Amino acid sequence: VFKIPRGTRDFTPDEMQKRRYVEECMRNTFQKFGYKEIQTPTFETLELFTAKSGETIVNELYSFTDKSGRELALRPELTAPVMRFYVDKLQMEPKPLKLFYFGNCFRYDRPQKGRYREFWQMGCELIGSSNPEATSELIALAYHALKETGLKNIHLKIGNLNYLEQQIEKTVEGINLDDCWPGGAAVFKSDMFRLIDKEDYGGVQNQFTNVNVESGKTDEFMTFIDSGSTKQLERFIDKEELDPYKEIISYLKKFGVNQVEIGMTIARGLDYYKGIVFEIDAPVLGAEKQICGGGVYDMVKSFGGTDVPTAGFAIGFDRTILALETEKYQFPTSSIDAYIIPLYEELIPKAVEMLQNLRKNSVLADIDLLRRGIGKSLKYASSIDAKKAIIVGSKELESSSVTVRDMRSGEQRMIKIKDLQQVLK
Amino acid sequence: VFKIPRGTRDFTPDEMQKRRYVEECMRNTFQKFGYKEIQTPTFETLELFTAKSGETIVNELYSFTDKSGRELALRPELTAPVMRFYVDKLQMEPKPLKLFYFGNCFRYDRPQKGRYREFWQMGCELIGSSNPEATSELIALAYHALKETGLKNIHLKIGNLNYLEQQIEKTVEGINLDDCWPGGAAVFKSDMFRLIDKEDYGGVQNQFTNVNVESGKTDEFMTFIDSGSTKQLERFIDKEELDPYKEIISYLKKFGVNQVEIGMTIARGLDYYKGIVFEIDAPVLGAEKQICGGGVYDMVKSFGGTDVPTAGFAIGFDRTILALETEKYQFPTSSIDAYIIPLYEELIPKAVEMLQNLRKNSVLADIDLLRRGIGKSLKYASSIDAKKAIIVGSKELESSSVTVRDMRSGEQRMIKIKDLQQVLK
Numbered sequence: 001v002f003k004i005p006r007g008t009r010d011f012t013p014d015e016m017q018k019r020r021y022v023e024e025c026m027r028n029t030f031q032k033f034g035y036k037e038i039q040t041p042t043f044e045t046l047e048l049f050t051a052k053s054g055e056t057i058v059n060e061l062y063s064f065t066d067k068s069g070r071e072l073a074l075r076p077e078l079t080a081p082v083m084r085f086y087v088d089k090l091q092m093e094p095k096p097l098k099l100f101y102f103g104n105c106f107r108y109d110r111p112q113k114g115r116y117r118e119f120w121q122m123g124c125e126l127i128g129s130s131n132p133e134a135t136s137e138l139i140a141l142a143y144h145a146l147k148e149t150g151l152k153n154i155h156l157k158i159g160n161l162n163y164l165e166q167q168i169e170k171t172v173e174g175i176n177l178d179d180c181w182p183g184g185a186a187v188f189k190s191d192m193f194r195l196i197d198k199e200d201y202g203g204v205q206n207q208f209t210n211v212n213v214e215s216g217k218t219d220e221f222m223t224f225i226d227s228g229s230t231k232q233l234e235r236f237i238d239k240e241e242l243d244p245y246k247e248i249i250s251y252l253k254k255f256g257v258n259q260v261e262i263g264m265t266i267a268r269g270l271d272y273y274k275g276i277v278f279e280i281d282a283p284v285l286g287a288e289k290q291i292c293g294g295g296v297y298d299m300v301k302s303f304g305g306t307d308v309p310t311a312g313f314a315i316g317f318d319r320t321i322l323a324l325e326t327e328k329y330q331f332p333t334s335s336i337d338a339y340i341i342p343l344y345e346e347l348i349p350k351a352v353e354m355l356q357n358l359r360k361n362s363v364l365a366d367i368d369l370l371r372r373g374i375g376k377s378l379k380y381a382s383s384i385d386a387k388k389a390i391i392v393g394s395k396e397l398e399s400s401s402v403t404v405r406d407m408r409s410g411e412q413r414m415i416k417i418k419d420l421q422q423v424l425k
Numbered sequence: 426v427f428k429i430p431r432g433t434r435d436f437t438p439d440e441m442q443k444r445r446y447v448e449e450c451m452r453n454t455f456q457k458f459g460y461k462e463i464q465t466p467t468f469e470t471l472e473l474f475t476a477k478s479g480e481t482i483v484n485e486l487y488s489f490t491d492k493s494g495r496e497l498a499l500r501p502e503l504t505a506p507v508m509r510f511y512v513d514k515l516q517m518e519p520k521p522l523k524l525f526y527f528g529n530c531f532r533y534d535r536p537q538k539g540r541y542r543e544f545w546q547m548g549c550e551l552i553g554s555s556n557p558e559a560t561s562e563l564i565a566l567a568y569h570a571l572k573e574t575g576l577k578n579i580h581l582k583i584g585n586l587n588y589l590e591q592q593i594e595k596t597v598e599g600i601n602l603d604d605c606w607p608g609g610a611a612v613f614k615s616d617m618f619r620l621i622d623k624e625d626y627g628g629v630q631n632q633f634t635n636v637n638v639e640s641g642k643t644d645e646f647m648t649f650i651d652s653g654s655t656k657q658l659e660r661f662i663d664k665e666e667l668d669p670y671k672e673i674i675s676y677l678k679k680f681g682v683n684q685v686e687i688g689m690t691i692a693r694g695l696d697y698y699k700g701i702v703f704e705i706d707a708p709v710l711g712a713e714k715q716i717c718g719g720g721v722y723d724m725v726k727s728f729g730g731t732d733v734p735t736a737g738f739a740i741g742f743d744r745t746i747l748a749l750e751t752e753k754y755q756f757p758t759s760s761i762d763a764y765i766i767p768l769y770e771e772l773i774p775k776a777v778e779m780l781q782n783l784r785k786n787s788v789l790a791d792i793d794l795l796r797r798g799i800g801k802s803l804k805y806a807s808s809i810d811a812k813k814a815i816i817v818g819s820k821e822l823e824s825s826s827v828t829v830r831d832m833r834s835g836e837q838r839m840i841k842i843k844d845l846q847q848v849l850k
Contacts, residue, residue: 001512001513001728001729001730002469002470002472002473002476002509002512002513002728002729003470003513004465004466004469004509004510004513005466005468005469005470005491005495005497006491006493006495008466008468009466010463010464010465010466010510010513010514011463011464011465012463012514012515013461013462013463013524016461016462016463016464017461017462019464020452020462027445031759031789032784032787032789033784033791034761034789034790034791036438036441036442037438037441037442037445038435038436038437038438038441039435039436039441039444040429040435040436041429041430041433041434041435041543042433042467042499042529042531042543043430043433043487043543044427044429044430045427045428045430047427048427051427062468062489063489064487064488064489066430066431067533068431070430070431072430072487074467084427084429085429085435087426087427088427088428088429088435089435089437090437094805094808094809095795096794096795099438104467106467108492118466118467118468126794128794128795129794129795131794131795131796133773133777133792133794134794134795137777137792137794250774251774251777254774254777254778254781255777255781256781256785303426303427304426304427305426334456336459348558349675349676349679352558352562352676352679352680353679356679356680356681359457359458360681362457364456364457364459365459366458366459367558367562369521369553369554369556369558369559369562370520370521370553370554370556370559371556380519383519384519
């Protein structure tokens with residue numbers, strides 16, 4: 001017996017029905033916001049991903065070699081491919097470009113609960129505007145896309161990497177990091193970002209102590225990242241710098257987002273995110289609660305394109321499904337309207353005619369294909385949750401009728417074939 | 426600038442709209458016939474594909490190695506993965522199982538016009554019934570799935586590998602192939618199948634001549650594969666063997682298929698196809714006209730499962746799109762209902778409120794995110810084919826109104842904001 005590769009999944013009809021439903025919900029919301037779908041290949045050149053994320057990412061990639069010797073990799077995420085597509089072919093399109101994607105990604109790490117080697121992401125990229133209303137619409141879209149799937153409890157947090165960087169700099173002001181931190185100021189900052197991202201606040205305090213920051217200044221920093229309102233941020237951030245952030249938050253309300261938190265602890269890698277960043281959590285998922293992340297970023301220029309404002313987000317599709325299931329969301333189900341059971345072999349052609357007629361008129365109908373007896377066929381009809389069974393017998397056919405059985409009540413009655421469609425609707 | 430890998434494609438918003446439309450059409454038809462969607466991983470163990478198609482397939486696969494050293498491959502087709510899934514997890518489900526899939530596949534060969542290294546297939550597998558009405562429903566489904574996309578001209582041909590094999594055997598009756606054909610009778614047959622599949626009828630005649638078949642018998646064989654009706658087949662095939670084939674064809678009419686051809690030249694590989702085979706062509710595509718292939722096959726047992734009748738087909742998704750385009754099919758387009766243009770920066774918040782309200786009420790609306798002047802904004806609205814532009818100015822707002830411009834006629838009128846939704850619908 002052949003095995004499924006480790007860390008990957010097969011999806012049953014029930015699972016696929018849920019997944020297509022959520023996919024459709026999100027696609028509709030993206031389109032409602034004027035975003036248009038694009039698609040890129042499942043693999044890209046390896047250098048595309050190392051250019052974006054550095055050489056260490058190679059260990060987390062599925063890579064292989066082309067016939068011409070070029071190294072390729074299954075995509076670990078979709079922003080780099082979309083930017084490659086943009087720089088290559090879409091730079092001349094009228095701005096802003098509002099693009100979305102839905103695709104599978106691959107990660108070559110140890111499979112864990114809720115983490116798979118093949119997983120799905122939906123996301124949007126906004127190219128060409130960095131106005132507050134534009135960034136706000138993007139964030140609102142992420143929020144609504146998740147809400148529209150039926151998720152009850154999600155938390156949106158908005159951060160700002162510039163503020164965070166500034167406050168780190170302010171905290172270590174006057175300290176020569178080149179002397180006391182291996183790699184100097186840049187590494188100090190990125191180490192700090194990593195600790196904040198891991199929510200390791202003890203580590204944050206230690207790192208400041210290690211370079212002899214006085215405890216008062218460290219406390220001040222901890223107060224900053226703990227800020228719960230723009231009011232509190234005013235203590236740390238200059239007015240003209242804070243205003244655009246406030247504006248984004250105030251537009252969010254107009255875009256129908258009623259809940260938003262200040263998230264100064266959002267410390268996505270500084271490699272290409274700039275300024276505004278945001279995350280959406282589904283608390284029902286516990287430790288692995290983040291289901292969306294995004295922000296303003298800068299990649300086009302380093303990919304060889306003409307500089308242009310860009311922002312985007314990605315939603316973890318598998319975690320979204322898991323969150324809905326954990327919240328016990330009632331996914332819509334589809335059961336067939338009618339299951340046709342011909343009682344004898346000679347009656348099959350007539351039964352197929354009826355079937356074809358019903359299907360043509362958009363009745364969801366099916367037929368016994370195994371020439372089973374009535375008992376087994378009714379059992380099968382019940383197992384697929386058919387609403388009605390249509391029993392085709394010789395006697396009934398003499399009067400151009402069939403027996404229609406309600407599968408829930410068990411009630412049976414004779415119906416003229418010409419009236420079938422109406423009875424089943 | 427990073428390049429897209431050779432033989433792969435990026436899809437623009439316009440292309441994706443077409444693709445999702447056709448995908449949705451086919452999915453709806455599959456579901457109408459009682460088929461349910463499943464999904465398998467993008468890669469499988471390499472041995473799954475070599476078990477199905479032999480070692481030579483390795484040259485046509487993208488393969489790579491797992492962290493545990495196991496060889497994996499991007500799937501070149503989806504029947505083997507579906508059968509692996511079935512044997513592994515679905516054997517106990519009530520029969521028949523009617524499954525469909527939509528997925529990307531990979532082929533490691535030289536890219537040519539219309540042939541890509543990543544391509545998409547949709548297909549169905551019927552597990553658990555080999556009754557004529559069941560096989561016929563499957564074939565009818567392939568036909569309808571293609572017709573429902575809007576394709577005008579397709580040709581369905583139905584063949585039978587048993588008949589073909591028999592007739593080859595009859596033609597070489599009395600000849601000891603072990604003596605005169607390298608590899609003997611089995612290789613002789615599969616060589617013959619390959620020639621017929623390539624439509625190399627000169628080669629077919631030569632091969633018979635090479636083993637000293639008398640020309641009368643060769644002519645008789647050529648007459649057989651040329652059969653254009655079941656009537657003509659009666660000369661070659663015994664009644665009790667021909668009857669199920671006839672029955673399938675007669676059921677096809679009841680399933681709403683009005684055109685079907687006898688296709689004794691269909692010679693899909695004998696490896697796992699058995700008996701009934703079928704193909705659907707789109708003649709508009711010329712040499713690369715086949716857009717669907719399928720038949721009755723036998724794979725479950727060799728995959729370690731309990732023997733069960735299986736049949737299925739795969740539709741080439743990319744070729745279907747190409748055929749529709751070549752037939753100049755008018756794909757549905759979606760243009761937005763309203764493009765909102767705030768005349769001054771101070772009016773943006775009010776404009777966003779309007780936007781949010783319209784979207785909430787299912788009006789497809791968008792807004793200028795670049796704070797452009799009215800001229801540029803109208804040009805953009807026209808470039809995205811917006812039906813109406815909504816110009817938000819201070820004067821109009823004083824009377825709770827906006828200017829609505831019909832983008833086709835250029836006609837403008839003042840509309841109360843509260844009436845907007847109605848005017849736009």
